[in-house]
Amino acid sequence: MFKTLPGFREFYPEDSAKKNYIFDKWRNTALAFGFSEFDPPVLEQLELFTEKSGEEIKSQLFEFVDKGGRGVSLRPEMTPSLARMVGARANGIRRPVKWFAIGENYRYERQQKGRLRAFFQYNADILGEESANADAEVIALLIESLRAFGLTENEFKLRLGDRTLWVLFLETAGVTEPYIIPVLSVIDKLEKVPPETLAALMGDAVKGSGLDSAALIEKVRSFIGVKSLDSMREAFARQELGAEISEKISQRLSDWEQLLGLLDALGISAFISPDMGIVRGLAYYTGFVFEAFQTVGTGRALAGGGRYDTLVKKLGYPDMPAVGFGMGDVTVSDLLELVGKGGAVSNAPDAYVVIGSDAVRPAALKIISDMRRFGLRIDYPLKASSFGKQFKQADAVGAKFALIVGEDELQKNSVKIKNLSSGEEKEMPIAEIQNFLK
Numbered sequence: 001m002f003k004t005l006p007g008f009r010e011f012y013p014e015d016s017a018k019k020n021y022i023f024d025k026w027r028n029t030a031l032a033f034g035f036s037e038f039d040p041p042v043l044e045q046l047e048l049f050t051e052k053s054g055e056e057i058k059s060q061l062f063e064f065v066d067k068g069g070r071g072v073s074l075r076p077e078m079t080p081s082l083a084r085m086v087g088a089r090a091n092g093i094r095r096p097v098k099w100f101a102i103g104e105n106y107r108y109e110r111q112q113k114g115r116l117r118a119f120f121q122y123n124a125d126i127l128g129e130e131s132a133n134a135d136a137e138v139i140a141l142l143i144e145s146l147r148a149f150g151l152t153e154n155e156f157k158l159r160l161g162d163r164t165l166w167v168l169f170l171e172t173a174g175v176t177e178p179y180i181i182p183v184l185s186v187i188d189k190l191e192k193v194p195p196e197t198l199a200a201l202m203g204d205a206v207k208g209s210g211l212d213s214a215a216l217i218e219k220v221r222s223f224i225g226v227k228s229l230d231s232m233r234e235a236f237a238r239q240e241l242g243a244e245i246s247e248k249i250s251q252r253l254s255d256w257e258q259l260l261g262l263l264d265a266l267g268i269s270a271f272i273s274p275d276m277g278i279v280r281g282l283a284y285y286t287g288f289v290f291e292a293f294q295t296v297g298t299g300r301a302l303a304g305g306g307r308y309d310t311l312v313k314k315l316g317y318p319d320m321p322a323v324g325f326g327m328g329d330v331t332v333s334d335l336l337e338l339v340g341k342g343g344a345v346s347n348a349p350d351a352y353v354v355i356g357s358d359a360v361r362p363a364a365l366k367i368i369s370d371m372r373r374f375g376l377r378i379d380y381p382l383k384a385s386s387f388g389k390q391f392k393q394a395d396a397v398g399a400k401f402a403l404i405v406g407e408d409e410l411q412k413n414s415v416k417i418k419n420l421s422s423g424e425e426k427e428m429p430i431a432e433i434q435n436f437l438k
């Protein structure tokens with residue numbers, strides 16, 4: 001006997017129905033926002049991820065050498081593949097590019113609730129537009145994609161951070177290239193690891209820079225708790241700063257004002273909390289970054305994303321600004337289950353055809369084929385059995401109607417139709433059934 005591998009799920013039909021319910025909501029919301037669906041490969045050249053996704057993901061890759069001796073990996077995320085696909089057409093493509101995808105990703109993660117090794121992810125990204133209008137649009141899509149399940153601001157929130165502002169803040173603390181990215185990745189872990197580990201990580205991140213890592217941790221702690229535009233202003237107002245950096249900071253604070261204004265105009269302010277504690281673990285983010293969290297139950301992340309303006313160029317293509325998010329199916333379906341908003345999912349047929357005798361089976365098959373071609377969902381027994389058994393089966397598969405094909409009715413070109421919940425039964429000409437069931 002074999003078991004599934006740790007972190008991999010198998011979907012029985014009732015699970016698939018729930019999964020499809022989620023995918024349908026995601027897909028319909030993305031289409032409503034004018035996004036087009038794309039589909040990148042599941043297996044990619046290893047370097048696409050080792051060079052572009054950052055340290056944390058590197059340790060989680062499902063990587064191997066294929067029979068042709070190539071280093072390859074299952075995709076842990078879709079963003080590098082998207083950047084390549086859009087980059088390859090950057091010269092002729094109509095901008096803005098608004099694309100979404102739904103597919104399975106693979107990460108060799110430590111087992112924990114809400115984190116699997118194979119999970120589905122819905123991605124939506126806008127490329128080719130650098131203004132905050134694009135950030136606002138993807139944030140609105142993220143929020144509407146969760147609202148589509150009937151979720152409200154009492155059940156989830158989006159925490160909005162900013163790498164650009166962090167970089168400016170770090171500059172005021174004397175942190176410059178090449179230490180910025182390593183320090184940001186320590187900041188990302190600040191709320192998740194014990195103090196000793198943090199000290200060691202920060203020590204490593206600034207090794208060789210001459211910076212005092214303990215003082216830096218203190219300084220960073222003062223900014224990580226910033227949760228409003230006003231406290232951002234105050235955090236910088238407390239410092240003596242040069243003209244050049246002051247100008248950059250005030251420009252960035254006005255970008256914040258603009259983005260928050262757009263989110264307000266889009267009617268989603270109630271879902272948004274500015275929060276400098278959001279830095280994001282992936283290496284390629286450059287500007288606003290965000291994560292949506294459930295505010296009931298475990299408080300886990302439902303989705304994450306942000307701006308990544310340099311990734312397309314780093315892959316060797318023309319410069320192309322980009323912003324987007326990824327949303328996982330695991331935490332979303334757990335949340336829907338928790339709050340009872342999983343939706344009515346059903347594989348039930350519209351009608352179950354009860355076949356009176358072997359003699360009428362060919363005529364029944366013709367009726368069945370016609371109805372299916374018409375777009376109805378029809379089931380019927382594959383072997384001869386009693387009326388009683390057939391009706392039992394019709395109930396078991398959840399059919400709304402039973403259609404009884406018998407010799408006497410066939411003579412009159414009609415069948416009997418029975419409403420399985422009310423028990424009401426009537427005879428109807430075959431030509432009328434399709435419209436009746438529709």
Ligand code: HAM
Nearest residue numbers: 077079115116119301302303304305324325326328330
């Ligand atoms: P991420 O934060 O790594 O971002 O993943 C986004 C979401 O995918 C998470 O919030 C979570 O819901 C889900 N997720 C990630 N890992 C797992 C896992 N092991 N098991 C279950 N769910 C998981 C990205 O992947 C970025 N590429 C998103 C993005 C798109 N940024 C810009 N565009």
